[in-house]
Amino acid sequence: MNQRTPVRLPLALWAGVTALLLVAPTLVVIPLSFTERRSFSFPIEGWSLQWYERFFTDPRWYGALGTSIAVAIGAALVATVAGTLAAIALDRARLRYGWLIRALLLLPVVVPQIVAAVAIFGTYLGWGISGTPLGLLLAHIVLAIPFVVIPVSTALQSFDPTLERAAAVLGAGGWGRFWQVQLPLISPGVITGFVFAFVTSLDEVVIAYFLQTPTLRSLPVQMYSSVTVETDPTIAVASSLMLVFSTIVILLPRFFAARRRRLLKAKETP
Amino acid sequence: MSKTNQSPGAPAATLQQTGRSVRLSGLSKHYGDFAAVDGIDMDIRAGELLTLLGASGSGKTTTLSMIAGFTTPTEGTVLIDGEEITRVPPHKRNLGMVFQHYSLFPHMNVRTNVEFPLKQRGVPKAERRRRAMEALEVVELAHRAQARVTELSGGQQQRIALARALVFSPSVLLMDEPFGALDRALREKMQMEVRRIHRELGVTVVFVTHDQQEALTLSDRIAVFERGRIEQVGTPEDLYERPASLHVATFLGESNLLPGTVDGGVFVTRSGSRLSAGSAENGPATLVVRPEHVRVQPATGTGAGIAATVGEVVYLGADKRLVAVTADGEITARIAAAEGYRPGDDVRLGWEPGAAAVFPG
Numbered sequence: 112m113n114q115r116t117p118v119r120l121p122l123a124l125w126a127g128v129t130a131l132l133l134v135a136p137t138l139v140v141i142p143l144s145f146t147e148r149r150s151f152s153f154p155i156e157g158w159s160l161q162w163y164e165r166f167f168t169d170p171r172w173y174g175a176l177g178t179s180i181a182v183a184i185g186a187a188l189v190a191t192v193a194g195t196l197a198a199i200a201l202d203r204a205r206l207r208y209g210w211l212i213r214a215l216l217l218l219p220v221v222v223p224q225i226v227a228a229v230a231i232f233g234t235y236l237g238w239g240i241s242g243t244p245l246g247l248l249l250a251h252i253v254l255a256i257p258f259v260v261i262p263v264s265t266a267l268q269s270f271d272p273t274l275e276r277a278a279a280v281l282g283a284g285g286w287g288r289f290w291q292v293q294l295p296l297i298s299p300g301v302i303t304g305f306v307f308a309f310v311t312s313l314d315e316v317v318i319a320y321f322l323q324t325p326t327l328r329s330l331p332v333q334m335y336s337s338v339t340v341e342t343d344p345t346i347a348v349a350s351s352l353m354l355v356f357s358t359i360v361i362l363l364p365r366f367f368a369a370r371r372r373r374l375l376k377a378k379e380t381p
Numbered sequence: 382m383s384k385t386n387q388s389p390g391a392p393a394a395t396l397q398q399t400g401r402s403v404r405l406s407g408l409s410k411h412y413g414d415f416a417a418v419d420g421i422d423m424d425i426r427a428g429e430l431l432t433l434l435g436a437s438g439s440g441k442t443t444t445l446s447m448i449a450g451f452t453t454p455t456e457g458t459v460l461i462d463g464e465e466i467t468r469v470p471p472h473k474r475n476l477g478m479v480f481q482h483y484s485l486f487p488h489m490n491v492r493t494n495v496e497f498p499l500k501q502r503g504v505p506k507a508e509r510r511r512r513a514m515e516a517l518e519v520v521e522l523a524h525r526a527q528a529r530v531t532e533l534s535g536g537q538q539q540r541i542a543l544a545r546a547l548v549f550s551p552s553v554l555l556m557d558e559p560f561g562a563l564d565r566a567l568r569e570k571m572q573m574e575v576r577r578i579h580r581e582l583g584v585t586v587v588f589v590t591h592d593q594q595e596a597l598t599l600s601d602r603i604a605v606f607e608r609g610r611i612e613q614v615g616t617p618e619d620l621y622e623r624p625a626s627l628h629v630a631t632f633l634g635e636s637n638l639l640p641g642t643v644d645g646g647v648f649v650t651r652s653g654s655r656l657s658a659g660s661a662e663n664g665p666a667t668l669v670v671r672p673e674h675v676r677v678q679p680a681t682g683t684g685a686g687i688a689a690t691v692g693e694v695v696y697l698g699a700d701k702r703l704v705a706v707t708a709d710g711e712i713t714a715r716i717a718a719a720e721g722y723r724p725g726d727d728v729r730l731g732w733e734p735g736a737a738a739v740f741p742g
């Protein structure tokens with residue numbers, strides 16, 4: 112839509128205002144994290160980095176950040192692999208109970224998180240992995256799988272199966288077809304799935320709260336706990352950092368796509 | 382059809398090879414109770430271009446995909462040069478294939494598409510590149526090697542697909558309605574291209590189409606499909622001049638059909654005209670005669686043949702197409718352009734006894 116139509120400017124304005132309204136409340140945490148005073152009051156009278164210093168010297172805070180990032184990366188990686196394979200299996204093996212398996216895979220989206228949290232907590236007590244990093248990781252993987260299955264299934268729907276036949280008859284075995292033809296063509300769906308999985312895990316608080324121990328706390332849990340005891344702007348620092356990390360992960364695919372386009376262009380005009 | 386301005390262009394030496402023979406023996410494919418292919422026996426000779434021709438749903442694609450290995454036969458065997466490959470997976474059959482909808486890999490450029498089959502065979506990079514360029518030269522698209530496939534026209538994409546199917550010198554090339562999506566002019570150009578490549582490279586080609594003109598233009602031999610069976614296999618001339626069934630006669634080229642009955646060697650039309658029936662058996666029958674075999678004479682006296690009135694005359698340049706109205710329906714004839722018949726003239730239609738065929742039913 113590059114045409115210069117008369118509605119273009121009003122449309123752009125409208126979109127800009129809407130975006131601002133959606134984002135502005137969230138962005139408030141950024142100036143707050145630089146405030147000089149020990150309160151959330153506006154307007155901000157003086158600027159300082161003291162809350163950042165506090166965040167990165169207190170092991171409860173930076174430890175929680177590390178836990179969150181590590182669990183989010185691990186959960187997103189495993190969920191992306193498992194969810195992609197599941198979507199492919201559901202797409203090609205016309206299973207009799209395929210719809211049931213799909214529904215089960217998507218269940219974590221609709222089950223209320225508090226219910227899931229209680230159930231997982233109970234189960235983990237039995238298994239003895241409550242409060243372990245592995246337990247938190249497994250819970251987040253299950254939670255994130257639907258967010259991979261959905262975009263990958265959509266990508267598979269627009270994948271032309273004759274391309275696979277063409278690859279087969281040209282000499283590509285099962286692995287070759289997957290790596291060289293199918294995966295590259297559904298990669299936008301896979302990357303979207305990874306991003307959603309990462310953000311889902313980073314943001315998750317209810318299950319992580321149930322599974323916490325004093326030494327294993329994700330950043331959202333640490334924020335939640337700190338609000339109930341002390342309210343100082345360190346929590347604004349934590350919020351700002353979470354904003355930065357999710358924004359980076361959301362923008363990464365766009366960055367890669369742009370770079371690939373540039374590379375392709377450069378290749379065409381040697 | 383004569384070859385036009387195409388430059389002969391020496392074929393890439395490495396692509397030249399000897400085609401192999403394909404034998405289908407008792408081949409069937411059932412879907413539930415339904416036989417999509419129903420016991421086919423056929424010998425495709427090494428180096429020939431054989432067309433599978435038939436109406437939609439007659440089992441052409443199913444047969445081709447059993448040769449390619451996408452579909453497992455319910456019964457029967459597929460042999461290439463005498464070696465059975467019925468259960469060999471497609472990627473181990475070493476066949477080239479071109480699909481109706483191009484099926485180029487959209488995430489690769491033209492050259493990497495053509496290199497793809499060589500890469501699967503572990504050909505080193507430099508040689509891969511050289512051979513891909515040679516194959517692109519055969520289809521006259523070497524200058525677009527770096528282009529993205531989505532930038533090319535339909536005809537160009539199909540030529541790339543052809544280059545990709547030929548680059549690894551397969552002994553058999555399968556093509557499933559490869560030009561179905563192209564307009565007529567481009568179709569004809571591509572047909573000439575396939576003929577040239579087939580002649581230059583010596584590969585065996587199995588070509589699926591439902592377009593009888595395409596089959597007549599291209600083929601060394603044609604196999605006519607009908608409801609999962611082969612009705613007749615032969616050269617285009619065999620099929621056109623000596624059809625084995627009413628279906629083949631009507632499927633290939635233009636025909637006049639006269640319903641009637643055979644009674645002791647005589648074919649009697651519904652209105653009572655009596656014509657030679659050759660050796661046909663008694664009973665209800667249909668007489669088939671090609672327009673170019675129908676002779677038109679002025680209606681003088683009471684000679685043999687069918688009385689008719691000229692309905693319309695269309696000038697076609699080299700000759701004229703005359704539609705005559707008889708008591709048994711319309712009969713079309715091809716007559717010399719110099720003949721002066723006009724609509725409304727009374728005429729008498731006839732043909733050599735050998736020119737008409739009578740089929741039961």
Ligand SMILES: Nc1ncnc2c1ncn2[C@@H]1O[C@H](COP(=O)(O)OP(=O)(O)OP(=O)(O)O)[C@@H](O)[C@H]1O
Pocket residue numbers: 412416417435436437438439440441442443444591
């Ligand atoms: N997977 C399948 N399951 C059930 N029936 C099938 C399947 N594949 C093909 N058929 C049926 O087998 C018959 C032959 O199909 P085929 O595709 O071989 O026909 P075709 O001659 O190639 O026709 P067209 O000219 O339309 O491509 C059709 O009636 C089709 O409906």
Ligand SMILES: [Mg+2]
Pocket residue numbers: 441442443
């Ligand atoms: Mg078909």
